[in-house]
Amino acid sequence: MKNDPSLLEVLRQQGVSRRGFLKFCAATASLMALPPGMAPVIAKALEQAHRPSVIWLSFQECTGCTESLTRSHAPTIEGLIFDAISLDYHHTLQAASGSAAEEARMAAMKANKGEYLLVVDGSIPTADPGYSTIAGISNLEMLREVAADAAAIIAVGTCAAFGGLPHAKPNPTGAVAVSDIITDKPIINVSGCPPIPVVITGVLAHFLTFGTLPKLDHLGRPLAFYGNNIHDRCYRRPFYERGQFAESFDDEGAKKGWCLYKLGCKGPVTYNACATTKWNNGTSFPIESGHGCLGCSEPNFWDLGGFYNALSEPSVNTGNAAAFGLVAGAAVGAASGIMARKEKDNTSHAHQKVTVNDLKRGESQ
Amino acid sequence: MSKATLERGINALKEQIDTPTAAFFSSCVNCGLCAHACLFYTETCDPAKTPIHKLEPMRRLWEQEYTLTGRIRKWLGLGKPITDDELEQWSELAYQNCTLCGRCSMVCPVGNDITYMIRKLREGLSAAGHAPDGLIGATTRAVKLGSPMGVTLKALEAQAKHVKEDSGLDIPFDVEGTEYMVLLSSMEIINYPEYLQAIAKIFDQAKKTWTISSEAFEATNSGIQIGTSDIAAELVQRVVDAAEKLKVQTVISPECGHAYMAIRWEGPNLIGRPFTFRVQHILEVLDELREQGLLQVEGVEDGRLTFHDPCQLVRRGGVIEQPRNLMRLVVDNFVEMKDHGKMNWCCGAGGGVSAIEEAEEVRLKAFNRKKKQLSKLHVDGLVTACANCRIQIEEGLEENDMDMPVIGLTEILANHLVEKETGGGSSA
Amino acid sequence: MNIEAVLLWIRGPGLGLALGIFLFGMAIKLLEIFLLGRKKNLAAVRSSGVAAGFRTILSRSLPPDGNILRRPRFTFIFGYAFHIGLFVVMFFLAPHIEVSHALLGLSWPALPTPVVDVFTIISIIAMMALLWHRLTSPLLKYLTTPQDYLVWALTFAPLLSGYMAYHHLLLPYTWLLSIHIGSVELLLILFPFTKLTHAFTLFIARWYTGMMAGQKGVQS
Known part of the structure; x- marks a missing residue:
């Protein structure tokens, strides 16, 4: 391992005060639903932590995740944490290119074998490895190679976590998530399109503090950030309860900030921290801008039945099935009904007139 | 000479099942409300006497013969065929324990006309030879004599x-x-x-x-x-x-x-x-x-009188207001029973029940309903417009030591006719 | 397959399948009823019975003599509570109206969610009371068939899962929503083949009863 300055020293160099640093630690602790007493523990751990080596692989992606994490308009502590890690390979950000870049990756893997963190953004094509290659190496091959000696993997963004947009129907590249390929390493899914930056720093802080991964939900996401759904934390929730809904994006309801459920908001089934941490330095989150939640942190959110269809609406057109059922039912019903009617007519023909002599059984009378 | 057989009975039943019947059977949810409308249930608390239950063989036949799912079940050997024993058993429910009074049909929340179906069930039971002897005798006399x-x-x-x-x-x-x-x-x-x-x-x-x-x-x-x-x-x-x-x-x-x-x-x-x-x-x-002024009456009855609604005339026949108009003509103190008119309780002997010897016990039990209605009213007499109701009520009152005259409405009116100036005859 | 994929299937192909089977079964059911036919009434009628038929369709939804406390009180009180509750929940919760809007293009104003919530609770309590009644009353025990319990369960499941989904009880919302919609689909699938059909056929039943009585001059 390199003899690097500690994280606190790096932050100091960047002009972050101790007070600001402690504030960040407290915020991180609260975001991760740790007891308040944990803030000094985090601070202490971070102060002493050495810059971990991080290898960042970008596969089938749009660079949106990287943009989200690096393009905050003012420098933030989250951003600085990034400065504080030893980002040994990130082909979008690194200065080196070509074989020099690949050599840097190999060097980092060798130097920090078993200890480095692997961050992945983008999905992995499996239909034909040639769909996406870096330096002539297919994504699949590179992932397996780098993952082999990683301490843990952070799948950043919905593409890496769940397949994302490339995985959307009809998925021409056979895109899959990291967890579909690597099954023998701890994987943290930081889903979102893009994910909230503080989630990544939170996970890193947790890793640096405790040396372990935070508690995850059933989709491998840090529970501290993905434990609540948007709907439950939404400031427009009272309008939902009162049955006040915007019917279109420019009606009175929309202007009054009513609930966007009917306009397709996927808040009720979306687990993310947007409604509490918000975006752009806490400015707002999509619903505050007047647009329903797309559910971007959930698997298959592209195929959840249309962004602008209400959650309770069918996710596919059921008209054909319904029409088929009706027509088939009408045909079978008509056949069955006509059979019954024929049977009934037969009984009329079979009817023998009943006289008073027929009211008793043969044996008597 | 043809005789009653199970086949003839089933054939007759199948002939009777029609669109309303199918709709009725499709609608019943076994809520049990019809039982509470039926005096054979209320006076005996025997759940077998629930009106819709009296139709069970017919319901099964409908399902097995006239519905796709029933036919498939029958095909797979899952259907339970209708047997003679079963019809014999149901004969008691459909004849002795039902007067076709139609009260159940008035309360059914899904709107089933249960009486309509029991009338049809009897068609099958009689063709299968399961009609009670008393009714067979009466019918034979009606036709022959x-x-x-x-x-x-x-x-x-x-x-x-x-x-x-x-x-x-x-x-x-x-x-x-x-x-x-x-x-x-x-x-x-x-x-x-x-x-x-x-x-x-x-x-x-x-x-x-x-x-x-x-x-x-x-x-x-x-x-x-x-x-x-x-x-x-x-x-x-x-x-x-x-x-x-x-x-x-x-x-x-x-x-x-x-x-x-x-x-x-x-x-x-x-x-x-x-x-x-x-x-x-x-x-x-x-x-x-x-209405035309052709019925000239004078004087009124002294006592407090009530009117018993014959089911087939009122609830099932639509003659509801006429008896009341006529009652008021000659009765000053005319009181109605609770549930009068189209919701009145049956006397307990209609629909052929009075002709069935074996039904005597249950018929008199069923009368308890009328007895309860009457004892609340404290009337001096009862007027009705059906000879069969009249006999049952007279018998029931006697059985219960209740002394009360039962009179036909037409008779009461005749008693109050304005006497002609000329013309012979003495009249009460 | 994770729960998100299950929900997706339930909201899409599953719903289509359920709707298809429901319509298939109901078409059979109704045709089987109507094709049996009935004999024309040849008696001199007092009225056509049309008005009386429609009146009976309406009046049988109201308690006899306008008295909800009629005997048997238990059946009346809880029967009404359950049906009214179910009706309000089914037709006046905003997400439910959206389903109608998506499938049929019809929508109407929703009730505030807490109001619907109260009706859900009423309905759930009433259904449990009715089940208890069925299990204990000698009359109902005698009449009840296994199918009665099946249709009870089929009706109860969407109510309970809907309530739990709304209140985030026990399971994550995505699970509960899947269970909720799934239970409705199960209800739809079995609807035409059980006595649940009464929800539709009762109108036919009431019509014939009302019409036939009306022709005789009785408002049934």
């Missing part, structure tokens, strides 16, 4: 003679072209001859022409009670033939509930064509006369 009680024309003529002696009024037989043709029930001829005299007096006062056909004077129709349309049609046909032969305008059904049902509502459907004459119940006729 012209009266379920074996009352002959001679007996009627004897009563006519009494009327003549009593009131000086002639009973016109077989007069062509009269306005009215009067039918009588055997019970009226034998047990309540006052009715005939009352009719004679009322028409005499109203100056209406009327007649009795010597070929078809019997109004009761055991065919609809036993549930055999072929026989019921034969009995209706006799009346139709007589009415058309005498060219009368209106046939009057007497104070008998099911006779009215038979001739007024089932009649045209039984013979398969509309009638060429009108059919009215005597109370409808009397109320019309009252």
Whole structure:
């Protein structure tokens, strides 16, 4: 391992005060639903932590995740944490290119074998490895190679976590998530399109503090950030309860900030921290801008039945099935009904007139 | 000679199942409300007497024969076939424990006309040979002798003679072209001859022409009670033939509930064509006369009186207001029972029950419902318009040591007719 | 397959399948009823019975004599509570109206969610009371068939899962929503083949009863 300055020293160099640093630690602790007493523990751990080596692989992606994490308009502590890690390979950000870049990756893997963190953004094509290659190496091959000696993997963004947009129907590249390929390493899914930056720093802080991964939900996401759904934390929730809904994006309801459920908001089934941490330095989150939640942190959110269809609406057109059922039912019903009617007519023909002599059984009378 | 068989019974039942029946069976959710409307259940608390349960074999037959799922089940050997034993068992429920009173049909929340279906079930039971002996006997007498009680024309003529002696009024037989043709029930001829005299007096006062056909004077129709349309049609046909032969305008059904049902509502459907004459119940006729001012009465009854609604006349027949109009004419202190009119409780003996010997015990138990209604009212007497109800109520009151006269409405009216200046006869 | 994929299937192909089977079954059911036919009434009627038929369709939804405390009180009180509750929940919760809007293009104003919530609770309590009644009353025990319990469960499941989904009880919302919609689909699938059909056929039943009584001059 390199003899690097500690994280606190790096932050100091960047002009972050101790007070600001402690504030960040407290915020991180609260975001991760740790007891308040944990803030000094985090601070202490971070102060002493050495810059971990991080290898960042970008596969089938749009660079949106990287943009989200690096393009905050003012420098933030989250951003600085990034400065504080030893980002040994990130082909979008690194200065080196070509074989020099690949050599840097190999060097980092060798130097920090078993200890480095692997961050992945983008999905992995499996239909034909040639769909996406870096330096002539297919994504699949590179992932397996780098993952082999990683301490843990952070799948950043919905593409890496769940397949994302490339995985959307009809998925021409056979895109899959990291967890579909690597099954023998701890994987943290930081889903979102893009994910909230503080989630990544939170996970890193947790890793640096405790040396372990935070508690995850059933989709491998840090529970501290993905434990609540948007709907439950939404400031427009009272309008939902009162049955006040915007019917279109420019009606009175929309202007009054009513609930966007009917306009397709996927808040009720979306687990993310947007409604509490918000975006752009806490400015707002999509619903505050007047647009329903797309559910971007959930698997298959592209195929959840249309962004602008209400959650309770069918996710596919059921008209054909319904029409088929009706027509088939009408045909079978008509056949069955006509059979019954024929049977009934037969009984009329079979009817023998009943006289008073027929009211008793043969044996008597 | 053909005889009753299970096959004939099932065939008859299948013939009876129609669109309403299918809709009714599709709608029942076993809520049990019909039980609480049925006096055979309320007075015995025997759940087997729940009206819709009385139809179980018919429901199964419908499912097995007329629905796709039922046919598939039958095909797979999962259906339970209808057996003779089962029909035998259900015969007791459908004949002895049902008066076809129709109260269940009024309360069913999904709107099932259960009575309509029990009438149909009897069609199958009788064709299968599971009708009670009492009803078979009555039906046989009705067809062979012209009266379920074996009352002959001679007996009627004897009563006519009494009327003549009593009131000086002639009973016109077989007069062509009269306005009215009067039918009588055997019970009226034998047990309540006052009715005939009352009719004679009322028409005499109203100056209406009327007649009795010597070929078809019997109004009761055991065919609809036993549930055999072929026989019921034969009995209706006799009346139709007589009415058309005498060219009368209106046939009057007497104070008998099911006779009215038979001739007024089932009649045209039984013979398969509309009638060429009108059919009215005597109370409808009397109320019309009252409206026209042709029913002149004087004086009122002293006591506190109530009116018992015969089911087939009121709930199942639609003659609801007429008896009340007529009651008010001569009764000052007229009180209604709780649940009066179309929701009144049955006497417990209609629908052929009175003709079934084995039903005597349950019939008198069922009367407890009427007894409870009456004991709340504290009345001095009861008026009704059905000879069958009248006999049951008289018997029930006696059984329960309740002393109370039971009178026919027509008779009461006749008692209050304004006496003519001239003309003989003494009248009460 | 994770729960998100299950929900997706349930909201899409599953719903189509359920709707298809429902319509298939109901078409058979109704045709089987109507094709049996009935004989024309030849008696001289007092009225056509049309008005009376429609009146009966309406009046049988109201308590007899306008008295909800009629005997048997238990059946009346809880029967009404359950049906009214179910009706309000089914037709006046905003997400439910959206389903109608998506499938049929019909929508109407929703009730505030807490109001619907109260009706859900009423309905759930009433259904449990009715079940208890069925299990204990000698009359109902005698009449009840296994199918009665099946249709109870089929009806109860969407109510309970809907309530739990709304209140985030026990399971994550995505699970509960899947269970909720799934239970409705199960209800739809079995609907035409059980006595649940009464929800539609009762109108036919009431119509015939009302019409036939009306022709005789009785408002049934």
